[in-house]
Amino acid sequence: MxxxxxxxxxxxxxxxxxxxxxxxxxxxxxxxxxxxxxxxxxxxxxxxxxxxxxxxxxxxxxxxxxxxxxxxxxxxxxxxxxxxxxxxVGRLQPLPFLRRGRCRPGGDPCGNLPLSLTPAIAREAEGAALDTLLANHRLVTLTGAAGVGKTRLALSRALARRTDYADGAWLLELAPLAADTCDEATLRATLASALQLDSAAAAANDALVRALRPMTLLLVVDNAEHVLRPLAPLLAHLHVQLPQLHLLVTSREPLHIPGEHVLRLAPLSVPAPEWTTTWPD
Ligand SMILES: Nc1ncnc2c1ncn2[C@@H]1O[C@H](COP(=O)(O)OP(=O)(O)OP(=O)(O)O)[C@@H](O)[C@H]1O
Ligand SMILES: [Mg+2]
CATH class of the missing domain: 1.10.10.10 (Winged helix-like DNA-binding domain superfamily/Winged helix DNA-binding domain)
Structure with missing residues (x-):
């Protein structure tokens, strides 16, 4: 395996x-x-x-x-x-299949998202905006500068919403992939592995579509900016072919593909100091 x-x-x-x-x-x-x-x-x-x-x-x-x-x-x-x-020439045994439809409100957590996030500071408005986008669109990209909190916000909203999707919410972490060698085959294999699909699903886009077709899930595609070139056409294809696939992408730059809804995250404003100096008029 x-x-x-x-x-x-x-x-x-x-x-x-x-x-x-x-x-x-x-x-x-x-x-x-x-x-x-x-x-x-x-x-x-x-x-x-x-x-x-x-x-x-x-x-x-x-x-x-x-x-x-x-x-x-x-x-x-x-x-x-x-x-x-x-x-x-080897024969690889598939990873255990994603168990379908086991995600129920109040039931077992479904998916592979990290479960422990320390409380977030002051992102309620952006969280609500992201929730609205996710409820109404199937391809949402959270953009913003490095370190602004994209991954953090995406994971926390996906975790909160994972029971809305019959097959849960899953994380495809792209940060470890090398920008210069990443191609569509690498992305398919990484996705099949993250979703615990049979490795045959990674052979071609059509095979991946067939494996994913029965599933209703939210896929968080995290830290995508360095592999946008092979990623954008792959996600565009999956988005069109799979009406039950919901995508939440975090990337410093948008994918620029049809159907994409972008939410740009601004830096957290610096809190006002508790002490102030007032100058006489
Ligand atoms: N609202 C928040 N409250 C508390 N900590 C936060 C918040 N947002 C982000 N952080 C922390 O700031 C750091 C950077 O956040 P994060 O990794 O989400 O940024 P990013 O925008 O995804 O960065 P990159 O562009 O490098 O992927 C992390 O340690 C994260 O836990
Ligand atoms: Mg990130």
């Missing part, structure tokens, strides 16, 4: 310890099952080509094979394509 969102490989119920580069290489290959991935591509994706020779790819693949107890001559996971690259 490969949990890309949490950078974990789970084998027979136990996490397999993998160094970050090994995990990144495995995740890249596993998202392209059966596809030949060239050594050059892996150098770009995993090392960003920083003065690394092809030998580094070979070393990481050997480490991975050792961790997976795989054999290069009879591979069950990673096949070598002589002088060219590698191919993922």
């Amino acid at each position: 490969l949990d890309i969102a949490n950078a974990q490989l789970i084998r027979q119920g136990q996490p397999v310890e993998l160094p970050p580069k090994s995990f990144a290489l495995l995740a890249y290959l596993a998202q392209r099952p059966g596809e030949l991935v060239l050594k050059d591509t892996l150098l770009d994706v995993v090392w960003g080509r920083r003065f690394v020779s092809e030998g580094a790819v070979k070393t990481v693949v050997s480490e991975l094979r050792a961790a997976l107890r795989d054999d290069a001559r009879a591979p069950l996971w990673i096949e070598t394509v002589q002088r060219r690259g590698y191919r993922f």
Whole structure:
């Protein structure tokens, strides 16, 4: 089981310890099952080509094979394509399926949102405005400057509203994705992993649409600004194809796609000091 969102490989119920580069290489290959991935591509994706020779790819693949107890001559996971690259030939078990329709007011919390948020300061008006937008539109983007509180407000409103959606509210955290290597395939795989869908759902946009079609959920797509280029067309497609999908995106910049409603968050005003100095007229 490969949990890309949490950078974990789970084998027979136990996490397999993998160094970050090994995990990144495995995740890249596993998202392209059966596809030949060239050594050059892996150098770009995993090392960003920083003065690394092809030998580094070979070393990481050997480490991975050792961790997976795989054999290069009879591979069950990673096949070598002589002088060219590698191919993922493993069979990944899907993460447990998202259990549908179990979200009831007063029932179990539904989704994967962090449950503990310390009380927020002074965002009642923006929270109410966001609630109204979410109740009336299926694609809402919360924009604003870095650190202004977008993630915080989005998570707190999504958490409060999660029982309004039969399948709850789910977080797709994009901050860990690298801007230069993130493409639609990476986004699909990260989404499928976050929503605990079968990894086959990540194969293509249509497969993702099919997997999501029966669900009514709020998806919080958090910290999107650095991957807007591949994200915008993917979300535009999902938004059009899935009338029961509700999207709340946080991003420093809007997506600029049809159907998007933007709420711009201004910085919290500095509280008036309790002491004041009055100058004589
Ligand atoms: N209303 C609030 N009350 C208390 N703390 C807050 C509030 N809004 C934000 N914070 C805190 O400020 C910090 C930055 O907030 P947050 O991560 O939500 O900003 P952001 O706009 O999403 O930033 P970025 O653009 O980097 O994603 C966090 O530690 C958060 O807990
Ligand atoms: Mg944020």
